Amino acid sequence: MLFTNAIRYNVFGVLFQISKSRMSTFVSKINRLTGKMEWDFREEDYDYKQEIARSAYADMLHDTERNQLYYKGLEIAISRVREQGRSVHVLDIGTGTGLLSMMAARLGADTVHACEAFKPMADCALKIIQQNGFSDKIKLIPKRSTDLTVGEGLDLPHRCNILVTEVFDTELIGEGGIGTFNHAHRELLEDDCIVVPSVSNMYVQLVTSDLVKRWNQVPDISVKGSRVTSPSEISNCGGAPSLHDLQLDQLPTDTFTVLTQPTQVFRFDFTGKSPLPCDNTSVIECSMLDTGNIDGIFMWWDLEMDPDAKVILSCAPRWSHPTPNNMQWRDHWMQAIYYPYSRLTVSKGEIIKIISKHDEYSLWFDVARESVKDICPEERPICGCMSHITYGRSRMAMLTDTHRNNVYIQTLEKNVTSDTVCLCISDGSLLPLIAARLGCKHIYTVEPNHMCNRTIRDFIKCNQLEDRITVLDKNMEELNLNDLSHKIDLIIGEPVFQSSVLPWDNMCFWYLAQHVIKSSSNQIKILPGKMTIYGCGVNYSDLWKIRADVDVCEGFNLQEFDKIIQMSSLEVDETIEPQPLWEYPCTASGQPVEILSIDFTQNVDQISSINKTMAVNIVGTQPCNGVALWVEFTFEDNLRISTGPTQPIRIGDKIIWDYNCKQGVHLFYNNRKLSTTSENTEIEVYVNFVPSKGDLDFRFHPKW
Structure with missing residues (x-):
């Protein structure tokens, strides 16, 4: 239902003012509290704003190691081309804010062509390039790289001899990097070009772990001398075909035992010496370091940023990282767990085959003792029992x-x-x-x-x-x-x-x-008869970076990017967002406080609106950059289920969170600047709950 005239429209008793100049729409959505479908009002460009606000651009720009190693890779590439006596022509695919293009321009590239298909970001990049004084060196093209044309008067006047791009995700190839590189070499680049990065190496490690197994299987439940048995269809199913991406480094090392050394299974050569295969299989034999069930396959990758592989960007977890004491936190490239389709129990010293496969966009893995034929499917498999699709990873673990x-x-x-x-x-x-x-x-x-x-x-x-x-x-x-x-x-x-x-x-x-x-x-x-919401002032170690201003990055002014993120975020973001805080460490800045309690035995229609303000105290000089919230369901006086901490909270110490639940996260504006206090202070939490409408609203006001 679209409106272009200035009118008022009443839906469920709510009045909306519709502007003449902007097209707007009502969309149906589910009220998560009541479970009912309702109408919501959306501006025409709501989806764009949501995509901008939720993008990983800011997280990447706070990845100092990534930025510096791309800079170093470009410096080496440009020097190599110069040493050959050639002009330097750089193509930047998926430029985002224009950062990599500006790096190339500052390093002396003769021409830089940058393409960006997402128009709001292309518009932003154009302004950033202008503000940083590179308009005469960088040509921005608002297209996909696969739509670029080459020739006099076209998008590119000639082929380029350096490609710089960041088209990677946690799965490495999930953003279509294989097709992007192959097309670029075929249509846009010179034969002897240099690519930044040049190569990616992918590693896996087999583990045995009860915790990891619970994310993929539902074992039998013991019930007072009897059992709830899991159907064989579930027990024998390899699971959902999608990766389980997570901050693997936050998984306590005492929750798993490694069965193999980290093992390289794929090497993706981006230099164009030969096309990247759209489907590939790797079979590697490994000696088992310990005895146990193969419950999961950990995966990560690294990037060789230069042709000589002297500059390496690693996404490995701490126990396998080349510089474990100087690791970069990142949320855009995490690690992943895959689950084998064959259930093997292995012995120390036994030789096991790791079968790795990929198509153009995804990966899958299996293990075998002897023949690998018919073990790991040629095409990306699907969940046969459908339970792994019905239940998410954390929900499956929650069941048991x-x-x-x-x-x-x-x-x-x-x-x-x-x-x-x-x-x-x-x-x-x-x-x-x-x-x-x-x-x-x-x-x-x-x-x-x-x-x-x-x-x-x-x-x-x-x-x-x-x-x-x-x-x-x-x-x-x-x-x-x-x-x-x-x-x-x-x-x-x-x-x-x-x-x-x-x-x-x-x-x-x-x-x-x-x-x-x-x-x-x-x-x-x-x-349960009652639900209670609790809140605690916390200091998030790194999570604040996903919402913090970038300001200046590697000497380039990116404040224009901060502006569009802020404006989009204010319009589409909720005050609180869900995050699995066991993956995102935080320390307690004070003791938890009861925010709101709901008696489930009361009739919804007989409860009037609840308006209250609670004080979440911050102790002494403890830093605080946000609030964590969770709920507790009370079944009987001493029988409760919590979605929050699993151990008592101690001020100044790391909070230990439930592995199977997401908590509510509120981040203060521009959390890069951590707040400290010289004396006890507080955060005012305003709560407005209207049971009859299923409206629950929070507002946070730090008092410093």
């Missing part, structure tokens, strides 16, 4: 988290008898099976999502509980308890929902449970 399951088991033991009829409200939850194993008379579980529905039915069939558990396909709005064969005594949830993004979005359980209760004439107990 011992602490969580012990809380559920103890809660159900206290509240379930052979006469109890239970209704489970959570997406893809194994609670119904646990309740059945504990003797519950009958369990209904609401699974309107097709993928969750299929997976839970597989679990029920595997455990032969079809007569005890009924899967309801209806949405909660369509559910009437009077239509069920049994009267519900207990509503229980983990609660976890696929639509949830922030920890408190799982408050959706409250809305759904209260909706069901309205149609019941008997007393129904709700568990």
